[in-house]
Amino acid sequence: MRIAMVVATLSSGGAERVTTNLAGRWAGLGESVTLITWSDSADDFYPVDSRVTRLGLGLLHDSPSWFAALFGNLRRIRRLRRVLRALRPDVVVSFLSKVNIVTILACRGLPSRLVISERVHPPRAPLGAPWEQLRAWTYRRADEVVALTRETAEWLAVHAGCKRVSVVPNAVFLPLAVGEPSVDPRAIVGSDGNILLAVGRLVEQKGFDWLCRAFAKNCTQFSDWSLVILGEGPQRDRLESLAAELGISERVSMPGQVGNVADWYARADLFVLSSRFEGFPSALIEAMAAGCPCVSFDCDTGPRDLIDDGVNGKLVALGDVDALAGALGGLMRDPALRARFATRSEGVLERFSEERIMAGWRAVLSG
Incomplete structure (x- = not known):
């Protein structure tokens, strides 16, 4: 054909x-x-x-x-x-x-x-x-x-x-493609700290402004966690300014586009999808397939087809930044729950x- x-x-x-x-x-x-x-x-x-x-x-x-x-x-x-x-x-x-x-x-x-x-x-x-x-x-x-x-x-x-x-x-196409640039997670956050990972273009759709505000609400209590956003786009300056305004610049990293996203899924302790809307989010399905515990806004379409709330991840009401902060904090403080979600999330590989x-x-x- x-x-x-x-x-x-x-x-x-x-x-x-x-x-x-x-x-x-x-x-x-x-x-x-x-x-x-x-x-x-x-x-x-x-x-x-x-x-x-x-x-x-x-x-x-x-x-x-x-x-x-x-x-x-x-x-x-x-x-x-x-x-x-x-x-x-x-x-x-x-x-x-x-x-x-x-x-x-x-x-x-x-x-x-x-x-x-x-x-x-x-x-x-x-x-x-x-x-x-x-x-x-x-x-x-x-x-x-x-x-x-x-x-x-x-x-x-x-x-x-x-x-x-x-x-x-x-x-879920595995293994994930590898290309350039290759950015070692250890070069960004070291080997000891915990990583909250997000992946996507730096555009309004992806809701990274909401994510920064939710992360800021947890920074004082969880001082060993860093937020890493992989991707590039026109909202970089705005997001960097917002992080400075919230006082979290030293805890937020935006390395840009990376060609070794699989290494980041493997290193992440928690994955978050903060989008205002999605079709069927590739980053979320890849993170779940890699065994990341995941939190996501409940967009009109997409995440609810992947996450069974409370079973293999956490869904949060769309746009509710306080609820997102609460869901992230709950998982940051509970490694056993993260492990349970991680084990169950791998079921997307079959589905x-x-x-x-x-x-x-x-x-x-x-x-």
Whole structure:
């Protein structure tokens, strides 16, 4: 089978990591896979399997005006259409909302089966009026839509008119990819202290401002704990300023993007997901698979599919910083509870195994 995959970029992010993993697995099964991005391939953060054909269009640019944005997207549609006509794939698979819309428009009239993958819960991540109208008009024209959760599948059927929606959550792909930069946890927090770990882009969605406030409420009582946030993004300065304002700068580290996140999961004493919304959080499922005890906000979708509250982790009411602080403090002071959650959290390895999730994708691709 010839598969063409389309995503905006392979910069650090959950959707980008999933795309890279799927491409490598399909190539390993003998499929002919081409991975296309709007960005140039030189900007990749995640390594791509050598059996995958990598094609960067070099069309990922900031748009200073609505006219420039319109022109840029028309260029993407035309260029992608030319590429797909030349490749003649059996299946085109695109990821992320705006990329999905552009890919649907580029594929009109082409014989390839078209599958789009929605990576967030749309009502929690509105695109703006023009894009929302385009989603309502285009999504129903895809041969199949893949959602990460049942709630998202239901929303797409009602609000986007999608007739065929399959639920295929993220898999636990092990071992986790290793790349650069490699940052030794001991170089950041030493060997003796306890680590509260969070992973994600430094953007508002990830709720790291809430996390800093919750951690600050525990700093005095738990002086041997440090908060480490792995990731990079536009909110770095704001988060650093907030940590200084809260008086916790010396207890909070933000090393940036790392290529050895598995080492950090292994070193962490507790993992926290503080997001305002999620699709199906890759970092949370990876942390649980690695045996980390986990605390998470109960987002509209995602964490509740992974955590059975009080059994294999702790769910906290979305946005309740005091409750998050209380849940973190309870686990910081109770190593036996952390150990119990850690042991039970590894059950995600079976529920979201590579074999099970890839079988779901095979059914989608074959139609």
